[in-house]
Amino acid sequence: MLICQHIANRIKSDQNQDQSLEIMNKWVSSVEKSYHHIYHELTTSSPSAVDDKIPTNWTEERFKHIINLREEALDKGRELWADFVWFVDCDVFLTNNQTLKTMVNTNYPVVAPMLDTLSLYSNYWCGMGLDYYYRRTDEYKPIRERENKGCHRVIVVHSCFMVDLRQVESQRLTFKPEKINGYNGPHDDVITFAISGYWTDVPVYICNQIKFGYLLSPLDDTQTIEDDYAQLTNIMLEASVDFPTMSPHQQLTEYVTPPVKTTLGFDEIFLINLERRPERRQRMEWSLNHLGLKHKLINAVDGK
Template sequence: DPTVVVNVLIKDKAHFLPYFFHYLQKLDYDKSRMGIWMKVDKSNDNSEAIVKEWVDSAQKEYSFIDVVFGEAEHESQKDVQWTEERFNYFIKLREESLSIAKSRWADYAFFVDADVLLVNNQALRELVSQNKVVVAPKLDSLGMYSNYWSGMQSNYYYRRTDEYKPILERKNKGCHQVILVNSCFLVDLTSRQTDYLTFTPKKLNGYTGPVDDMITFAISAFWNDVPIYVLNENIYGFVPVPLDDGQSLEDELMQLEALKLEVTVEWPEPLEPLESLKNYTEVQNKTSDKLGFFDEIFLINLDRRPDRLKRMEYNMNQLGLNFTRVSAVDGKLLNDSIVQEKGIKVLPHFADPYHKRPMTMGEIGCFLSHYNLWEQIVESKLAFTLILEDDVRFEPYFREKLRNLVNEARDLDLDWDLIYLGRKRLREGEKWVENALTLSQVDYSYWTLSYMITYEGAKKLLAGEPLKKLVPVDEYIPIMFNKHPEDEWSKHFPVRNLNAFSAAPLLVYPQRYVGEDGYISDTEDSELIDLEKLSNSTLISECDKKGSREDLPNCSLLGGKGDEGSNPDAVQKSKEEL
């Protein structure tokens, strides 16, 4: 393997370091060919202690580990504001680390921020194999953020281009030329072109842009015809969204918690700290509750999906939510005889709006799973219940946003039976609940990913006697709040008085969308019911029930309408620009 010097700058990263060192050590690369140079500023947390403990245990594995401890030369601040003084300090350190890598006669300098988590142990090896002067792995994060720019404005600041999103979503895989990379990137020191690269604005004649290490580095490359690339062939790692001025280290800790949940969506294993550094992490088994509001939190999970249960157990533990796992009714174990024995009859004239087919056994199983919970809510007289399916991805800061929503519904004295936390909106123009910041009116929707329901709401859904005229559960609920476009179906349910609303923006999304790697449907890929026995289906409409990754996580802590006025649709669309 070519020789590599890993450059790491550390200040106030104690919450990330046990994870950072774990994945740094797991890189599949000859450690005798790797050296590590770290500068550790005087920190307000346990960063120094963690670094010292790790160095003591890992020193012999690497060619060298050099650590410089000391006071920061810029203001010792607990916040994360990027002042010009702080930029100048980091510029000096970046330049120093580049010089040290060169002085060590290394083939490569690998710049890695201490909050980058390289979960893919092939990341460094794949970067080296690209044979590029400057190349970065595309890092996943929250929302639309990543560690590259596809464009730059004339004033040197960020510009979104049409190329950004296909790279981000890996719809266009490969090694792509971009204008800027940050957080994690490899520099080939064997190329003479690297002599022109610098982080220092004063070394660039004619540069009048901002005092910023990475913008300066990008311009030095651009002006000297050194292309910069980002590699997105695979998932390589994760990075938090940079904090805004005025945010604190506590906010960064919350970002780590949100990132842990996002990792379980994209990567088969949850984030794990280095075993020897676990004592520096937050308590793994957090105290769980029901937010002091819900009588029960139910998780619907198929017995044959232990992988989903494992992921959701981890997520709920991270969120500090006490839940009860409920065994879903498995459509693969149903057949026409069992359905007939239960007295289930499909609504006359029903056909799935998208697939133009009768109900599947999976859809019947899904309905019965929710129906059984409605019965349990009524039998146990549960005032407020949260229901989750096992294939959801949580919005960043889910717990805080859910608490805000619950408090707002209570403060507004909202008369509600059901509030969607996750759904597929099919119509625009939904209005905000008057005086609300997190709640909107709800129109015809698909999916039952997650919703809050009251005792009265469950009673109303049972009173419709849906098993005698069955439709999929995500068709039935809109019928019951009287927003279904098919009057032919609705007329079979004369009392349609469910008071339904929605979180705005939504708080959960599907883990996978149709067509994405890893997408599995437990309702579509199951046996069709025999219409000759159970119903007579002829009516079809043209609604898209599949869904796509159109709704992206909202990285803001509070969510809500913000500056978007009275239209929740605008809030949902604005999230794509985060």
């Protein structure tokens, strides 16, 4: 059992249209004794029409809300005299149990583990245009594809990053545009935080020397929640190559609905496997089950 005696979790959730609050309450009650403290504010939102569309264009009000939540977390860390504040969004999947230790040991004021996706997208920018938005640079791809391994200074990290509050320059960091002298850019938490560091010479790093975890890519206007489910399934399968297979928390299995089994129109789908390689069979059966593929196991002929 993992005992995190010096770790405090801060969770704030609202505007949900699913069972997130019920799930979160069950999770908190099952793990709270393992942490120093869990601060959680789970707000029941007003009922709204639920469909399969995902809001891909954020309103100014939504940005203001997120900015306030992040600034509140940063202030709370300072108030508690915490050594670090680790921001982790809910679409991040950390699969390497050495991630936290690795980030702490870098001793950088702001540092992030590079997260893999099913595309070139990741949780950092190497460049920013005059309009403050993302600009592709020559440095980006070699980092993303791990041609250049290590920790690299970048201009933006997001979705999953750590702030070292022990370092005095961290006091210059903020998510609020009004706290940055001369800033006239967009009200965006990612951009504002980056500028607060860039303009005051607080270095920001992305580390890619090993695989740390995965990140869901943003959807576009034409995609639905089903596309998000498919992306999540594919990331789970991808992660199982290098890490143990994911499984739901023992208290939350009731919320996981297995897909309907199908043979995709074929008479049979065969899984041919050597009896002396049970670990391969187990991973393939796990993968096929998550894909909803009905299969028949056939023992391979062993050439030995």
